[in-house]
Amino acid sequence: MxxxxxxxxxxxYVGCFTSEKRKARGKGVAVFRIDxxxxxxxxxxxxxAIPNPGYIALDRTQRFLYSAHGDSSETASYARDPETGRxxxxxxxxxxxxxxxxxxVDASNRYVLLSTGPGVALFPRNGDGSxxxxxxxxxxxxEPGPWKRHQEHAHPHQALFDxxxxxxxxxxxxxxxxxVLRFDGNAGTLVENDPHCVHARSGxxxxxxxxxxxxxxxxxxxxxSSTITAYRWDGERGRLSPFQIVPxxxxxxxxxxxxxxxxxxxxxxxxxxxxxxxxxxxxxxxDAETGKIAPLSWESTQGKKPRFFCLGPxxxxxxxxxxxxxxxxxxxxxxxxxxxxxxxxxxxxxxxxCIVFAQ
Numbered sequence: 001m002x003x004x005x006x007x008x009x010x011x012x013y014v015g016c017f018t019s020e021k022r023k024a025r026g027k028g029v030a031v032f033r034i035d036x037x038x039x040x041x042x043x044x045x046x047x048x049a050i051p052n053p054g055y056i057a058l059d060r061t062q063r064f065l066y067s068a069h070g071d072s073s074e075t076a077s078y079a080r081d082p083e084t085g086r087x088x089x090x091x092x093x094x095x096x097x098x099x100x101x102x103x104x105v106d107a108s109n110r111y112v113l114l115s116t117g118p119g120v121a122l123f124p125r126n127g128d129g130s131x132x133x134x135x136x137x138x139x140x141x142x143e144p145g146p147w148k149r150h151q152e153h154a155h156p157h158q159a160l161f162d163x164x165x166x167x168x169x170x171x172x173x174x175x176x177x178x179x180v181l182r183f184d185g186n187a188g189t190l191v192e193n194d195p196h197c198v199h200a201r202s203g204x205x206x207x208x209x210x211x212x213x214x215x216x217x218x219x220x221x222x223x224x225s226s227t228i229t230a231y232r233w234d235g236e237r238g239r240l241s242p243f244q245i246v247p248x249x250x251x252x253x254x255x256x257x258x259x260x261x262x263x264x265x266x267x268x269x270x271x272x273x274x275x276x277x278x279x280x281x282x283x284x285x286x287d288a289e290t291g292k293i294a295p296l297s298w299e300s301t302q303g304k305k306p307r308f309f310c311l312g313p314x315x316x317x318x319x320x321x322x323x324x325x326x327x328x329x330x331x332x333x334x335x336x337x338x339x340x341x342x343x344x345x346x347x348x349x350x351x352x353x354c355i356v357f358a359q
Contacts, residue, residue, distance in 0.1 A: 208220070
């Protein structure tokens with residue numbers, strides 16, 4: 001049986017691609033109100049301050065929202081009305097990049113971290129929630145992988161803080177490695193660690209990483225090889241040590257596919273990963289003693305190209321964004337078995353690529 005139902009969030013914020021270059025239909029950051037009893041989503045607003053807000057993050061107070069923008073050299077900040085859920089654009093800053101893919105806020109709520117396309121940048125937050133000019137920029141190096149179309153140069157596809165808040169990790173799709181940077185919250189700096197990276201298999205295309213909530217494990221989805229790499233994480237020295245690689249797709253599937261998103265359940269018992277091509281979310285069991293993963297099942301996202309998914313509050317529901325299907329599909333999560341079951345709710349919105357929830 002499922003665990004007791006967690007309270008629903010009051011609002012959902014959905015980043016959506018908007019440009020003709022991406023053949024997108026989005027209108028910016030879409031705001032939805034969520035009914036506390038039925039879970040039904042109702043559209044409230046589309047905030048279109050900058051094109052292609054493909055990834056978004058809330059600050060620790062949920063009063064402000066920050067966005068990463070595809071095919072853009074800017075990042076943006078917004079104030080959030082906690083009663084209506086509506087967003088008000090505050091300001092934008094130059095990223096010194098050209099195609100930002102993720103944004104995150106540090107545990108102290110003082111900095112916003114961005115993967116900029118060619119690099120990783122750090123922005124201090126002003127008292128009013130707006131962004132100050134960047135205080136740090138790292139442009140990593142490395143030998144491009146063999147996929148000429150996808151691996152022309154270094155391309156950190158994600159930048160995230162480690163659980164201890166001392167390091168920043170950046171999976172690099174372009175040069176087949178995960179960069180590790182030391183983060184100094186007092187000075188507002190990022191400096192390459194020693195060693196500065198851990199290498200992936202040639203052509204793997206490291207994309208996104210997710211940490212286990214209680215154990216020293218981290219799991220990486222490799223976009224181009226459709227695999228998951230499991231690592232041990234040394235939070236004192238900032239080192240990743242790989243110990244397992246498994247496919248993201250079933251062995252009966254022979255069509256084209258790229259891995260996209262990855263997330264460990266709050267319980268630490270299960271791992272989820274999305275597949276574009278197979279158009280599914282795969283569920284994997286995590287062995288508590290070894291950290292190794294084993295496939296359990298794959299569930300269709302009922303749409304095309306699930307670029308992103310996330311677990312809702314309490315981990316009792318999962319929401320998959322079908323970028324090319326222009327829908328968000330909701331699943332109930334059995335927190336004991338990890339099984340996903342479609343609830344029947346499908347939210348229509350143009351080119352969805354990221355979701356965050358707020359009260």
